[in-house]
Amino acid sequence: MSTPVSTTGLPPAAFALAAHAVEATGVGKVFTTRAGAVTALEDVHLTIGAGEFVALIGPSGCGKSTLLRLIADLDTPTSGELTVFGRSPRAAREAQDYGIAFQQAGLLPWRSVRANIELPLELHGVGRSGRTVRSTELLELVGLTEFAGHFPHQLSGGMQQRVAIARSLAEQPSLLLMDEPFGALDEMTRERMQTELVRICAESRAAVVFVTHSIPEAVFLADRVVVMSPRPGRIAEVVPITLTRDAAGRDEDLREDATFFAAVTRVREALHGDGHVRAARGVDVR
């Protein structure tokens, strides 16, 4: 981000804020249930720059999905300040600043694969020809061109998840929220989708908040890996990833690189806390 020239009369602080995709200051979330209060998140401080790729990793139930839902304005924080592109999450949602892929694919079963991908475009008034052009590109991208006319129940779980990913990319959002989108994919498709995602984000300059259970995946994709700890959910450590990348982004050789393994080890240690190995439930440490 270059320094903005003040022509709109906004104070410089507003521009500084607008430069960040997400800014969380002391964010907390307490769910009040019949069984009592559950503190899902506590005192979360996190700033995600525009175009930055941040992976969230942590044991099951540490509040990763909750944090994503707060950013998406599907839930509201019970404490702290949260802004998305310098405005309230609600305003950002209404302005359609982000695309989202949920932990479940969440496709509409009565719509074809193509119509599912086109849903956000249809909701926001994109014409039929524009939708067809875009969905054709996206079908190609996720490798489902032959399945355009199929219905979700005719696809495997991994294929459904790819449709959901294509849908989240439909409007080329400046912020992508993804909750374990590759969880249901086989290893080969997963690696291909990871490479594609890196390329898409490099091209579109989109910021990404990416929840995962896989340490290698987090390291391969992210500029920073945010390691969370449970009960109450909080940020345990933020591991910056500095991998030697070529001009076209990260290529396949990287997965074999020594710096890659060094980063994996650092995230693993952060997850297990202070070097001693504690069982981090639900985390895939392959």
Place this chain on the structure above:
Amino acid sequence: MRAVTVALRQWAPPLVLGLAFLLAWQALVVGAEIKPYLLPSPTAIGTQLALVAPLVWTSALATGANVLVGIVLGTAVAIVAAVAAARSGVVDELMSPTAAAVSVMPIVALAPVLNTMFGTTSTTPRRLIVAIVVFAPVFVTTLRGLRQVQPVHRDLMRAYAASPRQLSRLVTIPGALPYLFTGLRIASSTAVISAVVAEYFGGLQNGLGSRITSAAANSAYARAWAFVLGAIALGLVFYLATLALERAAARRTGG
């Protein structure tokens, strides 16, 4: 060749059973010399059916039209009521007990009242009765369907800032369609029964129910049975049609 054997294996047992049943019936009526007003023989009914076939056909059309109009009317009202009830708690509190009351209302009690209200030369009372009978099951199942929106779909539409209208059009209503058609299938048999029974209470003499009563009144028992067969066929047609709709709707949603 294979298709033929498969079809044979599927259709032969019920056909053989039906034939055996008819033979036993015929043997019983002839052998025990049962009086026709108690039970006419299948051959007597068959002869009558061949004789009055055109009349059975036009009567079935007249009754079928009443059923169709009644189903469309009752379903339309039920859908509007269910959408309103799904939107507002007050409407729900008003409508759900009403639907329960309507569902236990005896059509036998209602038919004479409606006949005097609308006059005996009108098809309106019969169609209204069908509509009333159809309303309750369709309302209940449609309302359940409208309430079945998956949380992930709700989140998705919220994330994309969809308007309430878009939510209804793209998620809630398509999701409720299989439920609606299940209600319709359940309602279809009672709709035909009600349309036929409503004709037992006077009024126009053009439907299957009227023909059955007048044939019975004239001691033409075999002819009455011929019209009963027509009523059974009509019930089957409506049942199979709504079943096909239900299957198609379920297939579209992967159910």
